[in-house]
Amino acid sequence: MVFIILTVPSLAVDNGYARIVYNVRGLQDYDLHWNDRFPPESTLKIYAEANGVNHEREVAVDYIFIIKDPNNNVVDTSLYSNRYEDYRENDFMTYSKNVPQGWVDGVYTADIHIFDLLNQSLMDKYYNDLIGSYLNETDRPDLPIMNRSNASILPEQHLLITKTFFVDRYANKYPVDRFRIEKIMLDRTSVAPDMPVTVSVNVSNTFYDKGSTSLDLLLDNKVINKTTLEIESYSYSQTNFTVSSEIIGDHTVEIIPTGMNTIGLNMSVVFTVSAENKIETPTEFVYQDIQIDKLSVEPNQNVSIAVTVKNTGKEGTQPVELFINDVLEEERQVNLNFSEIKDIYFNVTKENLGAYRVTVDKSNLSKIFFVESSTPVPAATVEPTIEKKPQLRIVIGLSVIVILIYLLRIYLKNKWK
Structure with a gap:
């Protein structure tokens, strides 16, 4: 005996769906929004479609859109109704809303209720009852009685679809x-x-x-x-x-x-x-700048140096130590309140010529000044070079040598003939 087992796929009816869209041209003809995020003053659009809603050429579909903010408060509601005769099985509706400036940033929820085969007067009443249940946070009202004799064959009279989107003032960036x-x-x-x-x-x-x-x-x-x-x-x-x-x-x-x-x-x-907050951090001086009033001075001429100090801790006193060429030049005891900034001035003179680097303790800041002499250095005297003419006897001597060499060549030439 042979048993043949056939696998039968489960059947399910897609009763409807919703999409966040940018543009809608018609049934199943839309452009999806690229990231479901909307800044204030932009246009929010939700495309909702109901499938299998044609009953002997009669179409009666109602859509209720309920928008809730991140705190679950209802911020907008809309009721749309379609009543017509046609052969198409599906119906759609587009919710459109200009996002108000008052909508806070965050995740929003859109509850989309789709109803099939309800009359208009019952739908208007149910819309008010449904919105009231959201606002008062009570149970949803019972569905109204359907007005079509063949409505009982429908697998669903009511469909709830939930979509989320984002309000973000920087979304267009x-x-x-x-x-x-x-x-x-x-x-x-x-x-x-x-x-x-x-x-x-x-x-x-x-x-x-x-x-x-x-x-x-x-x-x-x-x-x-x-x-x-x-x-x-x-x-x-x-x-x-x-x-x-x-x-x-x-x-x-x-x-x-x-x-x-x-x-x-x-x-x-x-x-x-607040000025009333107590400062618990210990006194700590931070050195922000060093300024020198002169870059170059003469020996024993005064140089004024300003060190900018800020206290990032509680009120207190700390030493401010000035170093020149890594040698402690002077120390001052300074008292500062929390967050107080103050310039501490030092006066320095140096006798020897040269460069002097100024630093302060516990800081990478540094500046340089130079001690230079103001006495002009005399210019060196350069004697002009005078080109001397060669003496006459040197010229005559060279001429005699040339003549002797010439005569010697003639003699040797005649001898070897």
Whole structure:
């Protein structure tokens, strides 16, 4: 006995679908949006299609679009209805919305409810009940009674499709995303003036090959840092920045993607600068600059040197040591408050000619001045070279030698004939 086993594929009906699109020309004729991300004032379009909705040439399809923001608040709703006679099995509708400036950056959800074979009056009432359930966070209302006698043969009267998209004010600056910038964080949100704040952000590469991207760091809408990252495939890198401000009040830190194929969402955080914050860091002087009033002086002429010092810790006193040619020249005890900047002046004179290098302790800063004599050096006297004429006897002697050589040649020639 032979048994023949036939495998039969499971049958499923595709009742509908939705796409984020850029342009729609007709049924199943549209251009997909390139990255599903929309800046304010751009146009959001969602194409929704219902399949198998022709019932003896009658088409009655309703579409409800409910848009929710990242906090799950309903920000927009729309009801569209199609009623016509045709032979086509599928129907479509396009939701279109100009993204308002008030929509915050983040991930949005579009719930698309598609209804088949409901009459218009019932649909209007159900639309209001459905929106109310979203706003009040209650159970969804029961579906209204269908008005078609043959509606019971339909596998689905109601279809819910959920799509997500992104609102991002920088979305028009980059193409299809390969890198994602997310999770911007601060190590502290309330600091004293000029106290450093560490900003960290994760950058992930979602591609199968390593690559590089770049981003800008903004403080109060001003670019203060730029960086480029190279990230291995399917991995991420955490990047840290340091920011600070001496101005009391709130300050906004932003990360803006500038590399190709990069997306960044919710890339803005705020920290507060307050004079009431206690400074716990110890007193520490940072040397910012050295200035010399003269590059060249005469021996024993005064040179004024200014050293710019900043205290990055709590109020305190520390020595400021001035070195010339690596020898301690002078030391001053200086008291500074937190974040205070002050110029410390030194007066120096040197007797010997030469170059003098000025440095301060615990710093790579240096400047040079020269001690030079102002007495002019007399020019060397150069006697002119006078070309002397040869004496007459030397000329006569040379002439005699030439004549003798000539006569000798004649004699030798006659002798050997």
